[in-house]
Amino acid sequence: MFTQEVPTWFTTALEAIPEHHTIVVDGVVIAYQAWGSTDGDPVVLVHGGAAHAGWWDHIAPNLTARHRIIALHLSGHGESGHRHTYSLSQWASEVMAVAASESSTPPILLGHSLGGLIALTAAADAAHAIRGTLAIDSSITPQSEERWSHLPRINRREATIYPDRATILGRYRTLPEDDATLSYIRDYVAAGSIVQVEGGWRWRFDPAIFETAPWWNPDDLLSIQGDVALLLGRRGAGDSDIADWVQARFGDRIPVSVVEDSGHHVMLDQPLALTEELQKLVARWSEPEPAE
Template sequence: MSTIEVPAWFTDALALTPEQHTVAVDGVSIAYQTWGAPDGEPVVLIHGGAAHAGWWDHIAPNLAANHRIIAPNLSGHGASGHRHGYSLAQWAAETMAVAAAESSVPPILLGHSLGGLIALTAATDAANTIRGTLAIDSSITPKSGERWSHLPGMNRSEHPIYRDRATILSRYRTIPEDAATIPYIRDYVAERSIMQVEGGWRWRFDPAIFETAPWWNPDDLLAIRGEVALILGRRGAADADIEEWVQARFGDRIPISVVEDSGHHVMLDQPIALTGHLQQLLARWS
């Protein structure tokens, strides 16, 4: 566990405890949490693969002044139920269902990594009305998507069982790791990424989420009608080819921001910088 002194901004954010909810989507219970006034403009924060809604706990309160912030646990993640199979389209349907459960106003979707692909998938569906879509270090091009299939730990068919809580927490790693990751934030999300089972402890997510590689078709960006933007970590999974590819095809229509000294997990590496980017984006789109 981290021995670094935890700053006030982090403890103050966590002190704003979210409300807990569930909604059934296609026969599976989807757990989600909310911050802010119920009549605020809805903003959905979508976590990445093998993560959970708690990855946003230190970010969401700083976005809730004028918005209803909604953070779902996708099926197969966190406190939500599991499915026999997973897809971007199914997760997009869950995202829109939790947004509709909270507001009739078209939402803004902000997603990290896999969550960004889910946000983009929802935005390409003509049946969905969305104010804006942001993908944070999401692998939207074939080159960046292919990189993920070779990372260690992404193709495990079942979870190992660890004998005690301390052991499993000592094994927690982000994939990929980065030197900028803040230890006390990593520890916070790690403690919420495990569950006790017979014989010990295991990771909370369903390993079957990796059985189908949910790579995004970058040409589908052409189908998005509303606002769309990208945020990249300087050392993230979204390689430089994404900037070149997007600018070549879309010019200034899709703005790209880069968070310096950050790897893939921007909210763990540079949370204050990321929060500033998100606040500016929400102000512009609202």
């Protein structure tokens, strides 16, 4: 299956089989998986667009020391149901519903790309209590809207059907591609990105997710009460000046860190570095509030 020698840390992580659950959110079945003790504080991992919860399978088991780690399939993705329309606010509702189904404790949200925008959307909603929010290589500057201008040209309501498994897997690509991507992780997430249907195989996401450009208003960062941080791949997020923009706009309130030798898909390019960053951040955000 894999096209590159697979290290022990990766196979060990995959041996930690998660629990699988479903809930219904606004009439649609949302599937999610969870690792660690149910007594642990909740951490919700939110995947990117056209991805699925399995993108976190090699990361999540290494975050369970004191936490309940939860990775959901957003509606229109993976094992979850589809909707007629999609929006950041709807996806944010799914994230918070899954967190609430697991614990009454305010969660930590860690989201990649589109998932980061969803996590920030949830955190900006005053109705939600959230311990901390991390957006991983999410485009948030005012220029980000331009990145989605191509989407109307790829809108499709009907998924392409491929004749066999080998053909569809041969078409799998990350956008954008990067030379640092580890092929054994790419192969793993690719295998979870397809489903057999009548007449062949298709991608496991609803093409309609692209019908609305998921642009997030960066000024909404000002309304977030909890901790917020950004993590970028060195060659990631289409806005190359994002760190400078955040520093100029928000100062030290929103820390920005960078994973070296990584493109946009940090968990595929530098998974160990990403895991280390997440471990430190989750530990810091989980510390008890100082007594007054």
